[in-house]
Amino acid sequence: MTKKMQSLVCRECGKEYPTQDIHVCELCFGPLEVKYDYTAIKQVMTKEKILSGPPSLWRYADLLPVEGTNYVGLHAGYTPLVHAKNLGHFLGLDHLYIKNDCVNHPTLSFKDRVVAVAMTRARELGFETVACASTGNLANSVSAHAASAGMACYVFIPGDLEAAKVLGNLIYKPNVVEIEGNYDDVNRLCSEIAGERRWAFVNINIRPYYAEGSKTLAFETVEQLGWRAPDQVVVPMASGSLLTKIWKGLKEFEKIGLVDSVPTKVNGAQAEGCSPIATAHLNGRDFFKPVKPKTIAKSLAIGNPADGYYALKATAETQGAMDMVTDEEIVESIKLLAQTEGIFAETAGGVTIGVLQKLVKKGHIKRNDVTVAYITGNGLKTQEAVVDAVGRPFRIQPHLSHFTKTFGIEEQA
Ligand SMILES: *Cc1c(COP(=O)(O)O)cnc(C)c1O
Numbered sequence: 001m002t003k004k005m006q007s008l009v010c011r012e013c014g015k016e017y018p019t020q021d022i023h024v025c026e027l028c029f030g031p032l033e034v035k036y037d038y039t040a041i042k043q044v045m046t047k048e049k050i051l052s053g054p055p056s057l058w059r060y061a062d063l064l065p066v067e068g069t070n071y072v073g074l075h076a077g078y079t080p081l082v083h084a085k086n087l088g089h090f091l092g093l094d095h096l097y098i099k100n101d102c103v104n105h106p107t108l109s110f111k112d113r114v115v116a117v118a119m120t121r122a123r124e125l126g127f128e129t130v131a132c133a134s135t136g137n138l139a140n141s142v143s144a145h146a147a148s149a150g151m152a153c154y155v156f157i158p159g160d161l162e163a164a165k166v167l168g169n170l171i172y173k174p175n176v177v178e179i180e181g182n183y184d185d186v187n188r189l190c191s192e193i194a195g196e197r198r199w200a201f202v203n204i205n206i207r208p209y210y211a212e213g214s215k216t217l218a219f220e221t222v223e224q225l226g227w228r229a230p231d232q233v234v235v236p237m238a239s240g241s242l243l244t245k246i247w248k249g250l251k252e253f254e255k256i257g258l259v260d261s262v263p264t265k266v267n268g269a270q271a272e273g274c275s276p277i278a279t280a281h282l283n284g285r286d287f288f289k290p291v292k293p294k295t296i297a298k299s300l301a302i303g304n305p306a307d308g309y310y311a312l313k314a315t316a317e318t319q320g321a322m323d324m325v326t327d328e329e330i331v332e333s334i335k336l337l338a339q340t341e342g343i344f345a346e347t348a349g350g351v352t353i354g355v356l357q358k359l360v361k362k363g364h365i366k367r368n369d370v371t372v373a374y375i376t377g378n379g380l381k382t383q384e385a386v387v388d389a390v391g392r393p394f395r396i397q398p399h400l401s402h403f404t405k406t407f408g409i410e411e412q413a
């Protein structure tokens with residue numbers, strides 16, 4: 001077998017490292033990322049091979065940072081790309097698609113992708129305990145995958161998460177640690193713990209591998225569009241990692257010849273109450289100022305985003321845009337997506353659809369653009385956000401006359 005994964009390389013100074021559990025450069029403290037041998041990969045990764053692969057993200061294993069095939073998370077990825085005709089009609093877009101990661105296996109968010117890859121690599125590197133610093137969905141996914149892989153597990157979450165996201169950890173019986181503080185506090189503590197013990201913190205010391213899992217959202221999009229890259233993508237941002245990796249994935253498919261060109265504008269979406277990256281973009285800056293998050297979009301509430309700088313770069317490089325929406329707009333957008341396409345997204349999905357709407361109004365996204373909106377998490381996990389905005393059921397007694405009276409319709413003769 002060819003060695004597809006060559007090294008870890010510093011994104012700032014280019015120094016290379018062995019493919020171990022390291023994530024920062026010892027020379028310049030820059031973040032490390034996986035470097036591949038694209039010439040070798042191009043030889044083996046054909047459309048035919050992908051098409052005959054499993055219906056999961058592992059069909060793209062040639063571009064994922066694992067060495068063997070002893071996979072954790074066998075069924076993650078390969079979610080539907082829905083042609084959103086109703087929502088497209090409402091917005092004035094002829095080619096709008098929803099990449100629906102509300103139905104990712106097993107924990108109903110895009111995090112099942114990054115965790116499948118990170119935990120497979122963690123096991124290859126000999127770890128027995130996995131952990132994470134999470135805004136909610138990551139902890140759910142790490143907990144579930146650890147249960148099925150039989151690994152010890154610690155998940156760290158902020159103290160104010162939605163009930164379903166807390167329960168969505170406890171049910172798998174990991175060690176759930178709720179921190180009295182926000183995500184940035186959680187992350188700081190976890191970095192300290194990661195320095196002390198040999199645990200695989202999927203988004204800290206395993207981060208270079210973890211982040212690569214997000215590329216599969218780009219790979220699937222290209223395959224599902226019939227081997228073409230979209231004109232526009234709209235991506236929700238927390239740390240900014242997902243956005244940068246969708247861009248990386250598209251360029252990799254171009255490098256190995258699976259698409260002819262990548263005209264894609266990479267657009268980023270945040271909530272107004274936590275918008276360090278989008279604010280920097282709108283102010284024409286290439287660096288962000290950390291903020292204290294205050295938004296119902298808790299899965300995106302990272303005030304000091306690790307990949308914010310690289311997200312700004314990817315958007316600038318592609319002539320993309322960024323924007324933000326209020327909590328009210330998030331709720332309205334969740335309802336709009338549900339009521340036009342029958343897809344119930346969590347708050348991050350409301351952020352994406354809200355910003356999509358803004359970018360159409362501003363004329364940045366045009367009627368003919370092939371546009372993909374990434375819906376990254378399931379609405380049943382953030383019920384608190386919409387419970388007061390959807391009305392109540394009609395409550396009647398079990399009598400036909402009550403039913404007909406309620407709806408003002410005649411009894412059938
Ligand atoms: C984690 C997450 C994201 C984006 O995360 P990044 O840190 O930017 O990679 C988007 N949507 C949901 C629902 C998430 O849980």
Ligand SMILES: [Zn+2]
Nearest residue numbers: 010013025028
């Ligand atoms: Zn460096």
